[in-house]
């Protein structure tokens with residue numbers, strides 16, 4: 001028995017020694033890979049290319065999958081490589097957007113969570129309004145800003161499109177953050193002790209079914225992060241907030257229930273705005289205005305179709321300072337640096353009263 005145990009313990013020690021050696025080799029290889037990544041980002045900066053390249057990532061994953069003989073290990077290695085590339089992109093963003101990144105809200109807000117996923121090693125600066133973030137980008141006070149653009153459940157963030165129309169910034173990247181609302185409360189509270197729930201009206205709406213089924217009283221609050229902070233300060237066992245798990249951790253609250261939204265797919269799309277445009281991507285967005293003549297919009301749609309670009313989205317909105325004047329936003333699938341796109345832009349410039357390529361980015 002004793003001998004057997006020692007034999008097993010030796011085996012464990014040997015296995016861990018091997019793991020340590022492999023980890024040391026991996027660390028060296030990781031540095032080597034990141035040095036190459038640094039060269040890639042230097043090239044991308046010179047040529048205005050975006051960090052994310054989905055075609056290249058697919059190639060990498062297929063090659064890495066093929067390099068593993070064991071069927072049992074293959075999916076884990078592919079997943080490992082996905083993570084390696086995630087870290088590589090984080091590093092590249094830190095080089096590209098050297099300095100500070102701005103967002104609207106307070107610490108723990110979803111925008112700050114999206115920012116921390118995109119730019120984990122940057123200083124995050126909070127601003128009071130979205131407009132403040134746009135202005136800080138324009139003044140070069142921050143390298144870029146992370147702004148919510150639309151939510152899969154509640155729709156577009158209207159004010160943000162107006163700001164994109166007003167300020168000559170570019171959409172450099174998009175990032176989809178899965179919104180997983182939780183019921184969070186002071187330590188010691190349980191579902192049974194809760195009577196009132198505070199949160200941003202959107203969050204209360206998104207969790208309406210859950211709130212109703214528990215008979216909670218809903219109270220609107222400025223945003224989810226401040227609601228969580230308020231609940232933490234009050235330390236009232238009858239009062240909970242709806243916020244993210246990360247926010248609960250930040251304010252020392254316990255999570256009483258997770259994933260309480262109506263829609264399991266609740267996702268907010270964030271955009272990264274910066275002064276410099278990107279040159280490559282598989283999607284691009286345009287902003288334009290038209291003369292008030294019959295058939296102007298139809299003609300533009302026709303031009304887009306003729307050049308073979310799939311239009312994923314079109315919106316029209318009022319130009320605030322000019323009564324009865326509207327601007328249009330379209331999102332097209334394709335390569336904005338292609339000959340087709342160049343021709344499209346030329347033709348649109350002739351047809352439209354104002355025309356701008358708002359952003360070039362990758363969307364998977």
Ligand SMILES: C=C(O[C@@H]1C=C(C(=O)O)C=C[C@H]1O)C(=O)O
Nearest residue numbers: 037040051052053056057085088
């Ligand atoms: C390093 C690159 O940038 C990103 C990261 C990748 C990686 O780490 O392998 C691959 C594609 C890009 O999304 C690259 O474009 O080659």
